[in-house]
Amino acid sequence: MIRNTTRYFLAALLLVPMLTLSEVSLAAPDTCSPLLSHSFPRLQDEVPQNLCQYQGKVILVVNTASFCGFTSQYEGLEQLYAKYKDKGLVVLGFPSNDFGQQEPGSNKEIADFCKNTYDVKFPMFAKSVVSGNNPNPLFKMLIAKTGTSPKWNFYKYLIDRNGNVVKAYGSITKPTSNSLVSEIEKLLEEKR
Structure with missing residues (x-):
């Protein structure tokens, strides 16, 4: 019985037409913008997160x-994220103690706050340096591309769907x- 089943299975395989390479879609996966080619620990648990997962979205980095x-801008950022996330917006928060020592807590304390x-639901990353001589790699690139560095907390950079x-x-x-x-609405309407 097993032999017959195996024989029928093999016969069925032979009847299935083989696909040639030209018939298979070889679409290359989207490449990640150099701006997003960075990983940062997530605020809540410090698990590394690659920013390439946000490629194709409109991104507001804060x-x-x-x-x-x-600090009350957290409320507006969360409202913005809730309203537009299904249309392709993501807000990325980067806590920093660079200005006035106004973020002295640990990552856990910041996450709890x-x-x-x-009730922040948008992605937040571990506390890092965003200005001065040694900003984290994302902010270093943002500063280089805009010619302006954060002057204080809640400085914002807007990135289009192509990572620009x-x-x-x-x-x-x-x-x-x-x-x-x-x-943001204008960028959300644009196609990649």
Whole structure:
């Protein structure tokens, strides 16, 4: 019985037409923008996360701090993320203690603060340096491409779906400001 089943299986395989290479779609996978070709530990558990996973999305990169006059912008960032994430926006938060020592806590303390105070759901990364002589590699590239470094906490960089830096926004620009939201909406409508 097993031999007959095997014989029928092999016969069926022979009847299946073989595909040639020209018939198989050889579409190359999307390549990752050099700007996004970095990994950073996730804030909550320090598991490394490759930013290439956000290729094809409109990205708003923000350096954050828990004890700043602009800290309430977490609320606007979360609203922005919730409203546009299904259309292709992602907000990436990078806590930093670079300005006024306003992010002194550990990664766990920062994660707890973000969750408990503002219910932050957008991706957050471990505390790092975003300015000065040795910024993290993403901010180093953002600074080089825009010619401007963060002047304070909640400085924002907007990146299009192709991984190109579009614009930098100062800390005073709220996440829900008309200028930022209209630029995000414009980028979300563009195809890759």
